[in-house]
Amino acid sequence: xxxxxxxxxxxxxxxxxxxxxxxxxxxxxxxxxxxxxxxxxxxxxxxxxxxxxxxxxxxxxxxxxxxxxxxxxxxxxxxxxxxxxxxxxxxxxxxxxxxxxxxxxxxxxxxxxxxxxxxxxxxxxxxx
Numbered sequence: 001x002x003x004x005x006x007x008x009x010x011x012x013x014x015x016x017x018x019x020x021x022x023x024x025x026x027x028x029x030x031x032x033x034x035x036x037x038x039x040x041x042x043x044x045x046x047x048x049x050x051x052x053x054x055x056x057x058x059x060x061x062x063x064x065x066x067x068x069x070x071x072x073x074x075x076x077x078x079x080x081x082x083x084x085x086x087x088x089x090x091x092x093x094x095x096x097x098x099x100x101x102x103x104x105x106x107x108x109x110x111x112x113x114x115x116x117x118x119x120x121x122x123x124x125x126x127x128x
Contacts (some may be wrong), residue, residue: 031069047083050083064097
C-alpha cells in the first residue's frame with residue numbers, strides 16, 4: 001500500500017478527476033467519503049478483498065490532513081469492476097467508489113468536477 005505522496009498523478013485535482021488525457025483510467029478508482037481517521041493502509045486493507053491494489057489517500061499539503069478522497073489502482077480491469085460494483089466499508093464508513101476519469105473528461109461533471117466540496121453533489125454509483 002502506498003502512503004499519501006502523489007504517486008498517482010492528479011492528486012492536486014479536484015472532484016473526480018484523476019489525471020490528464022482522455023477517458024476512463026484503466027484499473028483506477030476514485031474513492032470518496034473518507035474521514036480524517038482513514039489512512040491509505042486502511043483503504044488498501046478494505047479493497048484487497050477484490051485483488052492486489054495500491055491505495056493513496058490524498059493529503060492537503062498545507063495542513064497535513066486528509067482531503068477526504070483518494071485513489072485505488074488494481075492490477076487488472078476485472079478486479080476494478082468487481083470493486084466498483086460492490087459496497088465497500090473502510091472501518092465503520094461506507095465509501096463512495098466511482099470510475100476514475102482523466103482530467104476534463106468526467107461525463108458527470110457539468111463544471112469540470114468541482115473543487116472543495118465538489119463530491120457532495122456527485123451521484124451515487126449504488127443507485128439504480
